[in-house]
Each structure stands twice: as structure tokens, then as C-alpha cells.
Amino acid sequence: METADFEYIRDLCHQRAAIVLDLEKSYLIESRLQPLARTEGLGTIADLVAKMRTTGYGTLHGKVIEAMTTNETSFFRDLQPFEALKKVILPELIARRSLSRQLRIWCAACSTGQEPYTIAMLIEENFPQLAAWDVKILATDLSTQVLERARSGRFNQIEVNRGLPSPLVVKYFQRNGMQWELCERVRNKVEFRQLNLIDAWPAINTMDIVFIRNVLIYFDVQTKKDILGKVRNKLRCDGYLFLGGAESTFSLDDSFVRTEVEKASIYRLKGYDDPVLPTRAVKAASVRA
Ligand SMILES: C[S@@+](CC[C@H](N)C(=O)[O-])C[C@H]1O[C@@H](n2cnc3c(N)ncnc32)[C@H](O)[C@@H]1O
DSSP, X not given: OOHHHHHHHHXXXXXXXXXXXXXXXXXXXXXXXXXXXXXTTXXXXXXXXXHHHHSOSOHHHHHHHHHXXXXXXXXXXTSHHHHHIIIIIHHHHHHHTTTTOEEEEEEESOTTTHHHHHHHHHHHHHOGGGGGSEEEEEEEESOHHHHHHHHHTXXXXXXXXXXXXXXXXXXXXXXXXXXXXXXXXXXXXXXXXXXXXXXXXXXXXXXXXXXXXXXXXXXXXXXXXXXXXXXXXXXXXXXXXXXXXXXXXXXXXTTEEEEEETXXXXXXXXXXXXXXXXXXXXXXXXXXX
């Protein structure tokens, strides 16, 4: 690929999605954009870039950015965060929100939906009392393509095999040809919306739990700081933030404190001290990030 074409794609992805692509990633650009060039009726990546250069930002630019996102995900990814949710965090929140009976959970950068659907199934399986509560799971992503797949609730055999215990497959999925379809009851628990994390977030409510996992790793330091600053404003003072295993707030935002719950790292807002229900399990293992 010509250097000028590489630089065009790199700058586009950085300016519009904050995704950092360095020269070692040029192989990734080639492998992901060549098929797109073909489906757009263009022979090469050079033709694709030439076409984008001649028009203002539009659908084609959006497709290129989407093609450059990494959408790797799975059900119950890393397991421990979901153990923490089941054994400590949801029971605590249920006790604390017993008057309002309202819970707000947000999966930012949800990819094809396995993460928010994992949470929805976990709630369905373990917290039947929440059926009478106002519980909303919001799931957002930059990519309209992954959101379309997520909304469909259809997964192939490999996706189902990755992380989903078979009793849950039997209970919540139905086979349809080569696909497994998630039942409507669980699908309806999740609202999917398109959201670019580097844009403003006016329509996001204050959340009890935020999952923003395995996406900050693609951003530069300033973007990580900006996003964590915005998360801080959207998290309730006693809320919980989950990051990916290779991510942390360390040296990015000191308003968060890392704590360990069921071997999962969880971030809480510094200075939070629950006057009603001391969070013993959390505090016992509290570690400063
Ligand atoms: C590796 S997946 C993570 C999926 C899930 N959170 C998990 O941990 O399994 C990263 C997702 O981040 C999304 N993404 C990348 N840049 C984004 C941005 N600027 N705003 C919102 N989502 C973005 C991608 O489309 C992709 O689906």
C-alpha cells in the first residue's frame, strides 16, 4: 500500500473514531479493506482511497472505519467480572436500590451483543425478583454492522461454543439452520444504540454499572482520559465500572479506585462510602489503582 494511502486511512480512523493505527498495522488495513474495495466495485485499496478523497465524509468513509474496528467478543468473556456481578455487585445494588427499584446498566462498545446478552441472561437466571423492577440494559457501539447483528440475536455455532454453558443454550436459544437464535425475552431486555465514544453523550442516563471493556486499548492516552472523564460523569456515585483485562484507570484518571471482587478488577469512584450498607466484600479487598 502506498504510504499516502496508509496515512489517509490512519488519519480518518483516528479523527473519526480515535482508533490508533500504526505502521505495523498496515497489514490489517490491507486484509480488512481489500474485501470492502471489492464489494464496493473498486479493484484496489488505492481506488477506494481515491474515491474517498474525491467526496466529503460519507457512507463509504463510515464503512472503512467500521471495517477497521476489531469486534472480538464472546459470551461470559473472562468469566470473573460476571461472577462478581452475580455474587456481590447485583446483590448489593438490589439492596441499595430497594426503594427506587431501578437499575441502569450500560455496555459501551458492545460489539455483536454477547456482553449485554450475558448480563441479561445472568439476571434472568439469578435474580427473578428483578422482573418486577425497572431494569434497563443499554448496549452501544460505533459500528452499525455489529449492532445489526447484535439486534438480530443470531449467533453461529462457534460463537455459541465460546463461553456459553450448555444449560443456557438449551434454555435460551433455538436452533435455526446454521444459526442459534436467542429468545425474544432475553433480546428484549437489551436496547442497542449507535454511539461513538469520542462524541458527546447527551442521551446517556446516569448508570449503576458501566462495562466499557476491550475498547480503550485501541485509543491514545488523551482519548482514554477524555472517555474515562465522561464515564465518571455518567456513573452514579456508588456505581461500578468494568474495564477489559488489559485496561486500567491507572495514570489516566485518579477519581477511580480499583477494587477486587471475586478476582475481577472493578473501579469505583473515589470517596464513595455507603452510609447504609457498607460494602464489606468490596472493601476487604480494596486496592488503590
Ligand atoms: C473488541 S470489541 C469489545 C467488545 C466487548 N466489549 C468485549 O469486551 O467483549 C471493541 C468494540 O469497540 C467498538 N469501537 C471501536 N471504536 C469505537 C468508538 N470510537 N466508539 C464506540 N465503539 C467503538 C468496535 O466497533 C468494537 O465492536
